[in-house]
Amino acid sequence: MTTTVSRDQESGARRSSLAPNYAPLPVTLTWASGAWVRDVEGRAYLDMLAGYSALNFGHRHPALLEAARAQLERITLSSRAFGHDLLEPFADALATLAAPALRGTPLVLPMNTGAEAVETAVKAARKWGYDVKGVAPEQATIVVADGNFHGRTTTIVSFSTDHEARDGFGPFTPGFRVVPYGDADAVRAAIDETTVAVLLEPIQGEQGVVVPPAGYWPAVRAICDEADVLLVADEIQSGLGRTGTTFACQLWDVQPDLMTLGKALGGGIVPVSAVVGRSDVLEVLTPGTHGSTFGGNPLACAVGLAVVELLATGDPQARARTLGEHLHSRLATLTGAGLIARSRGVGLWAGIDVDPALMTGRELCERLLAHGVLAKDTHGSTIRLAPPLTIDRQDLDLALDRLGQSLC
Template identity: 50%
Template sequence: MNPMIALENRYCAHNYHPLPVVLTKGEGIWVWDTEGKRYLDMMSAYSAVSFGHGHPVLVSALMTQAQRLAVTSRAYHTDQLGPFLQRLCEMTGQDKALPMNTGAEAVETALKAARKWGHKIKGIPDNRAEIIVCHGNFAGRTTTIVGFSSEPQYRDGFGPFASGFVSVPFGDAAALEAAITPHTAAFLVEPIQGEAGIIVPPAGYMAHCREICDRHNVLLICDEVQTGLGRTGCLLACDHESIKPDGLVLGKALGGGLLPVSAFLAREEVMNVFTPGDHGSTFGGNPLAAAVGAAALKLLHEEGLIERAQILGKRLLDGLRAVDHPAINEVRGKGLLIGLELKPDYVSAREFCERLMERGILSKDTHSTVVRFAPPLVIRKEEIDAALEVIGAVFDSLPEPHGRSVDAVQSIAA
């Protein structure tokens, strides 16, 4: 066993099951292990590294601000937070933002806002507000959030859980409407479910949800921690159906792949339920995070990354769908967020990722059947094509029903 892996196994909680590779350097779409082998990163840290590893513009913003002022807490104003939130609100069409650090923190912020809005503005009796969520949701790992998860492992042994959540099938607008009661404050939804296996809802689903929420005076809150900031070929995944949510959760890519930055954004009526002392975070909105976040948002447009995700995502999606192999169950996604679902009786997604790793591509399985492909948005078409060649080679290397194995193409990692 690699000594670094052994050391991590000895001293780190076993709450992850990483692939057996030890990374030491990253640049752009590439990462290197301690042996000097190069890999194409097709994961982007679950979309957190959308700008690639160590983007020089973002690293420069980080270093410049770190040498001036990094953390003050929100006990004081700084010259970085206002401009950052102004850019973020203007880009997303929201009125106000509350900065946090992780995606889970931003989701918790959204839940608090929805409940207080439900009580103070909508008139729901105190402690009776309900929030509707979807089967297959993933919004983080806090006890409140795992309490409304439909994944048994995420809940096992971590109760008791908070009440006030109602779960409906994802992609079923009629089920949403049927679940709404006078106590319903909000509907929290991922426009595309990431951890569930890159599940894309039927066309028109988000627009229908918007209409239902309007009619029933229910907040529509979109969790775009994974799908936001260009990942799906639009600035936000909800932009594909031209809808504007009442609340928006962003994270991951907002930190430029350098540090955790997240935010809950909302229209003024929703955000104004917060008063001093209601909510906070020592690190949320710190000058360092604000400087990097603002630089990341600017870079998103300057380098045309949203358009690149749309064009290159189609190239990758079409290329994967062109692979003809009996192990493939379905290929789905939008932009550069794509799931390759495999037939579990043929090959596990974990094994497929290990075979990819051997040939110089890093990805990760989800729910044992889906391989996730979400490379940095700075990837080029030549690298998409090279990745498709390697993916095809992995399929060729899988044993046929009678046991024959073929290895047709060399690794791009050579």
Template identity: 55%
Template sequence: MNDITLQHSLTDSYIALEALYGAKNYKPLDVVLTRGEGVYVWDVEGRRYLDCLSAYSAVNQGHCHPKILEAMVQQAQRLTLTSRAFRNDQLAAFYEELCALTNSHKVLPMNSGAEAVESALKVARKWGYEVKGVPDGQAEIIVASENFHGRTISIVGFSTDPQSRGGFGPFAPGFKVVPFGDAEALEAAVTPNTVAILLEPIQGEAGVIIPPAGYLKAARELCTRENVILILDEIQTGLGRTGKLLAEEHEGIEADLTLIGKALSGGFYPVSAVLSNTEVMSVLHPGEHGSTFGGNPLACAVARAALRVLVEEGMVENAARVGERLKGQLAAIKAGGVKEVRGRGLMLAVELHPEAGGARRVCEALQARGLLAKETHEHTIRIAPPLILTDEQADWIAGHFAEVLPR
């Protein structure tokens, strides 16, 4: 048996074990990764790939960033978890640095993005009852169609994706769905019982859908006028992905609650946070909400380092510049199967015409060339490499897309 056969059998054995023991709730590309550094990952057969997904924007700083790794190792040797029953020496500094960076007043630390969303929903409802005076049990939250905010029961209950919702009801009441990008529909949906509007500045899972210019600003003005909380889910768009620290900056607004996660740890550890103004977050009191791991010292140390390198190494500015270069090159490709190239910063997408044969086939062709991207909604390819991407690497990506996109 030659070396190539042995290598391929190693990949096949991992895939077979997953199929045997794992829940079948994902459909990944058939590549088994074992190592990562910067923009690159390597599979168990030693082949190198340029990562164009960044773990859905969790690895904005690049794989295994040495300064984040150093912070994690040092803290892991000192103290990892106390629970919030006691204080730790990393939490206060995390709060201070994150508030200074994002112009926030208060921080609620959690673990996953879905937990941050759930926390914001709870805070908004409580604020509605205690501050706005909405009758008990009548609070309404407005969301957008094609949204993706997580996978919990309450969140999938206001999803418009049949695959996300199907078979998981009954769902919690209190949510209204309006078309994404339609400011008039938002305004028409507001009632005296509306406590919050929850939006993604750019809809990532829906296929990198960018709303019309002025939409977020109109939502901000509506919420201010009607005494409604504006919640922006920046778990994918935040922390440099769109060429700004937060995507809300593109329209010069500030949400009342901003949700961040994923890249908050640079891919090392689950860390998320609800950023808030003082008025809204003040409704929470001891015993009303919490998390054993939320705000633990290991998470805080890792997040502090992840934020520091994001700023000190100019990753946000690089995302804006290189992202514009890559988007322009992709848009210039003469491929008849391409319907649209869109995006902001290094949050990009290539949408194919339905008759072009599907995005999965393109992703598999890219994989064979050493580039990992992922399809979404059948006809769209998401492109979101780490924010450390160079001009040369962007050119390399565009060159391979030019070779495989359907004509």
């Protein structure tokens, strides 16, 4: 009998029981508060990723922890087979927060993850197209942009242009038309009588915090109006204060018909997502057509309600604007000194391109890790910065000082 020995066994390393779908930086975290985390060896790091915006309010925000603790003592899950006493208050509060940014009187459909929210929006748009617009059965199409990131379900990767996320997972879901991001004329050309929606990120996060031209979103809104097509904004990374506005679409005074929310809506404590938008669209999802066992559960609603209450003050958005101006000013200085090739972004959100002849984005993140800063690379020599909106200016400067040191 032949015995197979793994490389880990040969080297004496512990064999992981985890599937290898991530390649994390070599750090194991054990404690966090605000913008700071510590590893198992007691080393401290500034978190400049904030869970891809899931930690907009920092680690273990006191108000969010208190909401979770109080709810843990009462009820955590009922399923949507029954009501509970926080479901309507959460929906009311989120609808009120989102109303200025949306067309019509909004309804809220709670889910769990961002990908589930996008799947829900796709289903709602298709059913609206068949039931209301009159698109022929099984013919609905949705226009999306290249460079998009809306999640990793089979349907969503069907219209991804990221080969790493897509290759090997077919056959793919039909019904999507991919056009260049930032090109409103391409959106117009892709729309026909089968089109039910245009689904876009206001700012493309995974692509490297790519901000579209100033006239892009207003032009797409006008095109959708002309064609009687829904405009769906994926605000999962960009929304809830990150850009200095409650929702990124407000940067251009554009009101989508539907928004997908997630990440920060759970306060870094539990997964919470939602589709928020026009009542006449979400009302097509009648009992039995869509659902989720955990969507809108009492614990999620308690935390989500506390998140909405923080945003209702306007303070997180104001901090993102003020500190964001400082962030981008300092990045411009590093660009002027030739340390980085270019940077872009808005609010407390930045994409940084390094000269690929100098290092990859992964190598820069490893250097930052050695200097006590956590960041994440994306697409070659690009890294993203998205610190908690609660970060102190001194800590932000410390992180940027260490970025400069890592580039030398």
